[in-house]
Amino acid sequence: MSNFSFSQALLNWFDDYGRHDLPWQVSDNPYKVWVSEIMLQQTQVKTVLKYFDRFIERFPTVVALGEASWEEVAPYWAGLGYYARARNLHKAATQVVKNNKILPQTFEEWIALPGIGRSTAGALMSLGLRKYGVIMDGNVKRVLARFFAIEDDLTKSIHEKEMWRLATSLCPTERNHDYTQAIMDLGATVCTPKKPLCLYCPMQKHCKAHQQGLENELPFKKTKKPVPIKYAKVLLLRSHNLWLWYQRPSTGLWGGLWSLPIYDVPIQQEYRALSLPSVESTFEIKHSFTHFTWQLEVQVVSITPEQKEIFAKNIGGEWITPEQADERGIPTAMKKVITTANKYKDLGV
Structure with missing residues (x-):
């Protein structure tokens, strides 16, 4: 694996097979990226596509969103679920409006807003501002856990920190935004939770989980308790x-x-x-x-x-x-x- 470049292989695959036509993939509108990132938390792209354009049409800028009341915003999120996301997005937008109506430009400024954690802030730096950023969503965890055959319980903080260290070490500064989109796309379309399409994966020859026949076992999953x-x-x-x-x-x-x-x-x-x-x-x-x-x-x-x-x-x-x-x-x-x-x-x- 010494001559293999994880990031370059991923970028080469992305150029030919990645998703390039999503409505929030714009280079000059970090607000759209922000809305999409919040909508995409725990929600599939195909579901978000039904809501995104309608939301943006009604609230085209952070100012439009921040100056609206929650009662005006709620109907445009109805049915998407996880409504705390929308309330935090609206609350954060009102803060931006109060703060000279300028979107954050640094990781520290993004993460200080309600509803924005480390991974979302990294995505906004990378995809929204085209600056350096590292993400750690479910897709990234799955790709890395399989590629390196990591069998640890990633819900534990000690292993979570190690995953962040690994993700950061692989993340390039050149074409950072493409790499960020690429690793999400690979997890969403090829290295899927169930029945991964290993035959079409650019990482297949170097993937330790595939070599060991563990691709369907990783990442480690806790036994789910029955919901009341x-x-x-x-x-x-x-x-x-x-x-x-x-x-x-x-x-x-x-x-x-x-x-x-x-x-x-x-x-x-x-x-x-x-x-x-x-x-x-x-x-x-x-x-x-x-x-x-x-x-x-x-x-x-x-x-x-x-x-x-x-x-x-x-x-x-x-x-x-x-x-x-x-x-x-x-x-x-x-x-x-x-x-x-x-x-x-x-x-x-």
């Missing part, structure tokens, strides 16, 4: 084609998005006090988060025109159609409610 199941009820209060929706608080789960009223079993008394008419029908949906699965029982209740104002006032909501709610921004779980409800002809929706 939580139960709650959803009130689908309807009056003809209108449903009662409310905007959730700006902080917490689904902050700023619109939702049907949700309550867990211990606080049902609060809704019994509303003197709801009888439940006409129910159906269930399941929605998974990172740390738990939500089993939701949707209770369908028809409200008379005379009762509409009373329930809107008591719940603090607004009578709008599901389509109008979707335009304002609703979480994926509420999209599932709409889709499932439309399958039930007896609901009359």
Whole structure:
């Protein structure tokens, strides 16, 4: 391996097979790179592509984002999940606007902003500003763990530090931004988590995991604990084609998005006090988060025109159609409610 250059082999492959047409691959707009990096955290490119252009069209500059309210931003992130990312992005943008409206130019300035860690700051230096930067996302960890047959538990800080040292030693100063994109692309398209395409990998002959038949075993994976199941009820209060929706608080789960009223079993008394008419029908949906699965029982209740104002006032909501709610921004779980409800002809929706 002494005559083999990891970075050069990767760059040669990238020139022919890398991704060069992603909408955030621009040399003069670090803001776009910033938005993309936050969206891409724990989210695949194909999913981000559905949201990125719409978000940028509405908030084309950091000033536009920083001067908007969270209630204006939330609908443009609705359905993408991990909403703390969006809140931190918005918070950081407001800080930039207050700080002379100039984007950070150094690693230290980037990492000082909310929601930006070491790897994201490195990506913004490299991809956003075309300066030197080192990244350590899931793709990079996987490529390096396999290439060097690293069998350590990379979730432990001592091994994480060693991976950073290794990544830094391999990262070139010349064509740094291409190298950064290349190693991510290799992990995303060839050195994939499952069934890696070793036949097409430029590193195959020198990859220790491939030589030892360990490519499907690395990186080391902890046995996942089963996620808990939580139960709650959803009130689908309807009056003809209108449903009662409310905007959730700006902080917490689904902050700023619109939702049907949700309550867990211990606080049902609060809704019994509303003197709801009888439940006409129910159906269930399941929605998974990172740390738990939500089993939701949707209770369908028809409200008379005379009762509409009373329930809107008591719940603090607004009578709008599901389509109008979707335009304002609703979480994926509420999209599932709409889709499932439309399958039930007896609901009359």
